[in-house]
Amino acid sequence: MKAEIINIGDELLIGQVINSNASWLGEQLNKIGVEVKQVSVISDQHYQILETLKDAEKRADIILITGGLGPTKDDITKQTLCDFFNTKLIFHQPTYEDVEKLFHSRGLKVKEINRRQAEIPENCIPIRNTNGTAPGMWFEKDGKIIVSMPGVPYEMKPMITDFVIPKLVRQFDTHIIYHKTILTQGMGESSITEIINEWENNLPANFKLAYLPQPGIVRLRLTATGDNLIMIREEVENQVRELQRIIPDLIFGYDNDKLEEIIGRLMKDKGLSLATAESCTGGYIAHLITSVPGSSVYFTGSVIAYSNKIKETVLGVKEETLKQYGAVSKQTVVEMAEGIKKLYGTDYAIAVSGIAGPEGGTPQKPVGTTWIAISSSHKTHAQKFLFGEHRGRNIRKAAVTALNELRKVLTRETL
Amino acid sequence: MKAEIINIGDELLIGQVINSNASWLGEQLNKIGVEVKQVSVISDQHYQILETLKDAEKRADIILITGGLGPTKDDITKQTLCDFFNTKLIFHQPTYEDVEKLFHSRGLKVKEINRRQAEIPENCIPIRNTNGTAPGMWFEKDGKIIVSMPGVPYEMKPMITDFVIPKLVRQFDTHIIYHKTILTQGMGESSITEIINEWENNLPANFKLAYLPQPGIVRLRLTATGDNLIMIREEVENQVRELQRIIPDLIFGYDNDKLEEIIGRLMKDKGLSLATAESCTGGYIAHLITSVPGSSVYFTGSVIAYSNKIKETVLGVKEETLKQYGAVSKQTVVEMAEGIKKLYGTDYAIAVSGIAGPEGGTPQKPVGTTWIAISSSHKTHAQKFLFGEHRGRNIRKAAVTALNELRKVLTRETL
Numbered sequence: 094m095k096a097e098i099i100n101i102g103d104e105l106l107i108g109q110v111i112n113s114n115a116s117w118l119g120e121q122l123n124k125i126g127v128e129v130k131q132v133s134v135i136s137d138q139h140y141q142i143l144e145t146l147k148d149a150e151k152r153a154d155i156i157l158i159t160g161g162l163g164p165t166k167d168d169i170t171k172q173t174l175c176d177f178f179n180t181k182l183i184f185h186q187p188t189y190e191d192v193e194k195l196f197h198s199r200g201l202k203v204k205e206i207n208r209r210q211a212e213i214p215e216n217c218i219p220i221r222n223t224n225g226t227a228p229g230m231w232f233e234k235d236g237k238i239i240v241s242m243p244g245v246p247y248e249m250k251p252m253i254t255d256f257v258i259p260k261l262v263r264q265f266d267t268h269i270i271y272h273k274t275i276l277t278q279g280m281g282e283s284s285i286t287e288i289i290n291e292w293e294n295n296l297p298a299n300f301k302l303a304y305l306p307q308p309g310i311v312r313l314r315l316t317a318t319g320d321n322l323i324m325i326r327e328e329v330e331n332q333v334r335e336l337q338r339i340i341p342d343l344i345f346g347y348d349n350d351k352l353e354e355i356i357g358r359l360m361k362d363k364g365l366s367l368a369t370a371e372s373c374t375g376g377y378i379a380h381l382i383t384s385v386p387g388s389s390v391y392f393t394g395s396v397i398a399y400s401n402k403i404k405e406t407v408l409g410v411k412e413e414t415l416k417q418y419g420a421v422s423k424q425t426v427v428e429m430a431e432g433i434k435k436l437y438g439t440d441y442a443i444a445v446s447g448i449a450g451p452e453g454g455t456p457q458k459p460v461g462t463t464w465i466a467i468s469s470s471h472k473t474h475a476q477k478f479l480f481g482e483h484r485g486r487n488i489r490k491a492a493v494t495a496l497n498e499l500r501k502v503l504t505r506e507t508l
Numbered sequence: 509m510k511a512e513i514i515n516i517g518d519e520l521l522i523g524q525v526i527n528s529n530a531s532w533l534g535e536q537l538n539k540i541g542v543e544v545k546q547v548s549v550i551s552d553q554h555y556q557i558l559e560t561l562k563d564a565e566k567r568a569d570i571i572l573i574t575g576g577l578g579p580t581k582d583d584i585t586k587q588t589l590c591d592f593f594n595t596k597l598i599f600h601q602p603t604y605e606d607v608e609k610l611f612h613s614r615g616l617k618v619k620e621i622n623r624r625q626a627e628i629p630e631n632c633i634p635i636r637n638t639n640g641t642a643p644g645m646w647f648e649k650d651g652k653i654i655v656s657m658p659g660v661p662y663e664m665k666p667m668i669t670d671f672v673i674p675k676l677v678r679q680f681d682t683h684i685i686y687h688k689t690i691l692t693q694g695m696g697e698s699s700i701t702e703i704i705n706e707w708e709n710n711l712p713a714n715f716k717l718a719y720l721p722q723p724g725i726v727r728l729r730l731t732a733t734g735d736n737l738i739m740i741r742e743e744v745e746n747q748v749r750e751l752q753r754i755i756p757d758l759i760f761g762y763d764n765d766k767l768e769e770i771i772g773r774l775m776k777d778k779g780l781s782l783a784t785a786e787s788c789t790g791g792y793i794a795h796l797i798t799s800v801p802g803s804s805v806y807f808t809g810s811v812i813a814y815s816n817k818i819k820e821t822v823l824g825v826k827e828e829t830l831k832q833y834g835a836v837s838k839q840t841v842v843e844m845a846e847g848i849k850k851l852y853g854t855d856y857a858i859a860v861s862g863i864a865g866p867e868g869g870t871p872q873k874p875v876g877t878t879w880i881a882i883s884s885s886h887k888t889h890a891q892k893f894l895f896g897e898h899r900g901r902n903i904r905k906a907a908v909t910a911l912n913e914l915r916k917v918l919t920r921e922t923l
Contacts, residue, residue: 104720106544107687108535109729113526115549120523129521130556134530134547137718141545148563165701165719166708198874200894206698224898245721247901303524314524375798376791379812383790386866386899394818397794397810399803403852407811407822437818451801484801 094127094265097153099145100134101160101170102244114159114246121253125262126270127155137161142173146239154237155261157253160244162227164206171230174241175214178232182212185228188219192226217241220256224248229256238264271325273333274305275313276350277343278497282306285313289339296332308486309493345497352496353381353388359503360391365440367499369395370408370433372420373447373463377492393437398429408432421446421458423466423475430468430475441503442468443495447480449487461487465495467502474502509542509683512568514560515549516575516585517659529574529661536668540677541684542570552576557588561654569652570676572668575659577642586645589656590629593647597627600643603634607641632656635671639663646675653679683733686740688748689720690728691765692758693912697721700728704754711747723901724908760912767911768796768803774918775806780855782914784810785823785848787835788862788878793907808852813844823847836861836873838881838890845883845890856918857883858910862895864902876902880910882917889917 098118104110112134119129130153135141142161149156161170175181189211196203210226213219220229220240225248232239240257242249277285282304286293293302299319305312315332319325337344346355360367369378379395382388396407401420404410409432410425418424430444447463454460460482466475476498480490513533519525527549534544545568550556557576564571576585590596604626611618625641628634635644635655640663647654655672657664692700697719701708708717714734720727730747734740752759761770775782784793794810797803811822816835819825824847825840833839845859862878869875875897881890891913895905 103716103718103731104729105531106534106547107538107685108531108533109689109720111526111528111531112547116520116523116526118523119521123522130551131560132521132527132547132549136545145546163719164698166717199876199896201696201699204698204702206701247898305524371791375803375807376786376794376810376812377798379791380795380903383792383812383814383864384900384903388790389814392790392814394814394822395791395810395812396822397791397798397812399798399807399809403809407809407851436822449798485799488795488799 094155095130095153096122096127096155096157097130097149098132099142099149099156099158100132100244101137101142101158102134103136105134105160106136114244114249117246117250118157118159118253121258122155122157123270124272125258127261137169139169139173139176142170143177146173146177150234150237150239156237156239157257158239158241159249162241162243164210164226170241171212171214174217174230174232178214178216178234180215183215185211185213185219188213188221188228191221191228195226220252222248223251231257231260269319269322269325271317271319271322271329273315273329274348275315275333275336275344276346276348277311277313277340278309278345278352278493279343280311282311285311285340285343289336292332292335292339297328300328300332309490345500351385352493352500353385356382356496356500356503357385357388357391359500360441361387363503365503366391366393366438367441367443368393368433368437368439369495370429370442370444371395371397372399372404372429372445373449374445374488374491374495375399375449377488378443378445378495381492381496393439396433396436404429408436419458421448421462421464423464423477426464426466426475427468427473430466430473434468440470441499442466443499444468445491445495447478447487447491449491450482450484463487463491463494465491465498467495467498469502469506471506509570509680510545510568511537511542511570511572512545512564513547514557514564514571514573515547515659516552516557516573517549518551520549520575521551529659529664532661532665533572533574533668536673537570537572538685538687540673542676543683543685552584554584554588554591557585558592561588561592565649565652565654571652571654572672573654573656574664577656577658585656586627586629589632589645589647589654593629593631593649595630598630600626600628600634603628603636603643606636606643610641635667637663638666644671646672684735684737684740686732686734686737686744688730688744689763690730690748690751690759691761691763692726692728692755693724693760693767693908694758695726695755697726700726700755700758704751707747707750707754712743715743715747724905757916760915766800767908767915768800771797771911771915771918772800772803772806774915775856776802778918780918781806781808781853782856782858783808783848783852783854784910785844785857785859786810786812787814787819787844787860788864789860789903789906789910790814790864792903793858793860793910796907796911808854811848811851819844823851834873836863836877836879838879838892841879841881841890842883842888845881845888849883855885856914857881858914859883860906860910862893862902862906864906865897865899878902878906878909880906880913882910882913884917884921886921 217230229242229252398404410428434442444466450460461480632645644657644667813819825843849857859881865875876895
């Protein structure tokens with residue numbers, strides 16, 4: 094099965110938006126054994142869309158199109174698809190009702206221009222848009238599949254995972270590609286590769302390993318191919334177990350696991366509560382924790398003490414501590430953690446104080462120096478980390494490291 | 509001048525690497541008035557590279573190719589280019605000396621496999637690689653330019669900025685494309701298009717308008733083409749001034765402006781200070797504010813009061829207020845704003861309380877209901893918003909709306 098992706102939108106050609114849709118789509122198709130042979134990025138022009146479609150049709154069995162479905166004048170994909178399939182737009186009542194529902198839920202009236210969102214080519218199967226107004230469209234022509242979807246990722250992605258992928262799997266017998274991603278925290282790519290070198294070299298021929306680093310996290314994607322899903326899955330699980338024996342401390346989860354969700358489950362299960370006291374992370378840890386639905390059950394809140402005065406007056410860090418050791422020190426971060434735990438009355442607390450940069454570094458405490466404390470009813474322990482030079486990445490690294498330190502403490506203490 | 513970009517590499521097709529090269533190249537070419545008409549991402553296969561090149565040659569004046577130049581077996585671009593131009597590889601001594609120098613500087617010896625990096629097609633002008641071993645290659649054929657470069661961004665980028673762009677500018681009289689992006693907050697795409705409909709319809713024929721929505725923000729990208737930069741710039745500025753007259757309240761900035769940076773500049777200029785009291789946004793507003801380098805000058809910190817108890821004990825919201833009006837109410841959010849302003853001793857404060865979802869909605873206060881208060885020394889005013897159903901987007905929408913409300917107050921009060 095060969096696929097091609099066509100991304101429509103001038104914003105992709107002039108460099109205003111990076112084409113993340115193509116790589117995401119490639120990944121999803123890959124998982125079900127469909128090989129993406131080509132990606133074409135083109136502008137919102139009738140002639141070019143038509144020509145690109147015709148070329149892709151000659152080469153591919155499946156064509157996924159994103160973009161150009163908005164209600165405004167610059168979006169012409171729908172009309173072009175009608176010309177390609179030699180059909181016309183019809184008004185689709187169920188789609189219109191979805192649009193109406195969405196507008197009403199926001200207290201708005203449907204305008205004439207939005208009515209046009211419910212017009213679809215006569216020969217398509219509409220795909221519901223659960224996060225917007227423009228429906229996706231599934232076409233079949235001479236045994237080939239052509240799907241057109243909005244370019245906005247959060248509108249397009251559910252269409253792929255809930256509709257397109259299941260329908261493709263049902264319609265075609267695809268070769269099996271099995272992925273498992275092992276999530277690690279606490280060590281860089283090149284250090285990990287040294288430690289797991291022997292294991293990696295001994296992987297069977299149908300296995301492939303990829304290193305996918307993010308700030309503070311390295312994901313190891315293990316891919317195996319074959320014909321029998323049950324056998325492949327077992328082979329992969331065996332290799333993962335082997336890897337767990339080699340780097341048990343680094344692995345915090347698998348596939349789409351998120352540290353903030355893992356922590357959430359641990360706290361919920363044990364009926365525990367949590368607060369954070371943040372300086373250099375500026376609320377980013379609290380943001381990650383509260384991005385999890387239902388986090389209000391265990392997360393009480395946070396004090397962001399960006400100024401030293403607030404560390405003293407609100408969190409109760411002693412004036413002498415700040416004077417003697419400075420804001421970025423073991424002593425201060427421990428007092429921050431114990432201060433917030435007391436003020437918010439929680440079981441656990443995270444405190445972080447560091448120099449995110451670009452300013453504020455000294456030879457003794459260069460940019461990236463960060464103290465992280467985890468406090469529980471048992472004790473408070475603090476650790477020093479040296480991240481990099483980039484402000485945004487330092488904030489992210491400090492946040493994921495803090496969450497992982499809390500996870501380790503929770504796992505130990507609540508066994 | 510029309511250009512096409514060809515990116516070669518399987519890693520781009522299976523979604524392992526996001527194709528950031530294409531958008532970066534598009535931006536660079538755009539700046540010198542070269543319009544990118546198409547981007548093609550293909551795999552390292554002789555036939556596919558050849559076919560894609562032949563197609564692109566029919567449509568474009570300039571073709572930029574990245575990838576497939578490594579020393580390993582899977583990289584076949586160089587041989588394919590020889591076939592395309594009907595020429596052969598020759599050994600290029602100066603390139604070999606560059607390779608040698610690079611290896612010696614790293615304390616390494618040149619291996620036989622790296623010797624091959626100095627082989628280039630006979631008809632090309634080599635482009636020095638200052639950050640790696642594979643040289644770039646500049647070809648000319650029937651008045652068209654074809655450039656092949658490594659796929660590694662830090663090897664490719666200097667070739668473009670130091671060699672390709674200057675040479676293109678010297679060789680061609682390029683046509684000018686001028687972009688200006690107008691950033692709006694507070695209204696959806698379909699409502700804006702209704703209001704600016706007449707202005708949009710009256711845009712000159714050399715103008716194009718695109719709507720680029722993000723959670724809480726709609727960017728309007730105005731593009732004009734022509735021969736004279738000064739004239740085009742003036743035409744665009746005139747149209748933007750006209751638009752400002754139509755939607756003055758919605759526009760908060762231009763091009764790469766960010767709300768948190770605009771606020772930062774306003775506060776710094778006037779020597780003002782700021783704190784936030786956040787409930788449903790869970791620290792995201794503080795995170796945006798502190799993502800700006802130097803924000804510690806005006807940002808004191810935040811209290812994230814996820815639980816009602818903290819709203820009372822730390823922020824000083826009255827028990828009766830919470831009981832009578834609930835946490836998501838005008839009264840509560842006003843007391844939160846005034847409470848944090850007093851506790852942190854700042855000039856301004858933002859407070860937000862809402863129902864981010866997915867749980868917690870009621871018929872009277874559905875998911876998405878959000879109260880935002882801005883407090884200054886003059887007064888505290890609060891406003892109710894109804895966002896959508898998606899937790900992550902509600903948090904983002906509430907945050908950018910709150911920042912924009914603060915910007916409006918700052919602009920009014922500090923005129």
